[in-house]
Amino acid sequence: MRRAIFPGSFDPLTLGHHDIIMRGITLFDEIIIAIGKNADKKYMFSLEQRIAFIEESFKDVPSISVKSYVGLTVDFCKKEDANFILRGLRNPGDFEFEKAIAHTNRKLSEIETVFLLTSSGKSYISSSIVRDVIRNGGDYTGLVPDSVRK
Secondary structure, X not given: OOEEEXXXXXXXXXXXXXXXXXXXXXXOOEEEEEEEOOOOOOOOOOHHHHHHHHHHHOOOOOOEEEEEEOOOHHHHHHHOXXXXXXXXXXXXXXXXXHHHHHHHHHHHOOOEEEEEEOXXXXXXXXXXXXXXXXXXXXXXXXXXXXXXXX
């Protein structure tokens, strides 16, 4: 069984995340979308809302599930018997940041990180941009899945 963890805060889930997950499920038997809890971070959406957004978005894909976790992603991978971490890359800055994390994770465990490039039409979308658009009353509907628009 090829099980991957797709970690993040998903505050909120974006079309960029959705793109990586749907393309990733063609590579893995199962993907667990893992919402990391960080007590020092202020979220726009509650954990319950973020879980609901994700569950609704992927309700028709039984091989995709969502869970939350605290601590190191590699420890969560071990707990869930996942041998892969799935990550999306939007730009060269993402690559440099994610590369350092992937090397650290590999040093701590045998878990491989698999990178997918975000589709070109979605590479500009980030959760922080979506939050800024929402805060300022802008139209964010073209940036997020239907489940977040409700």
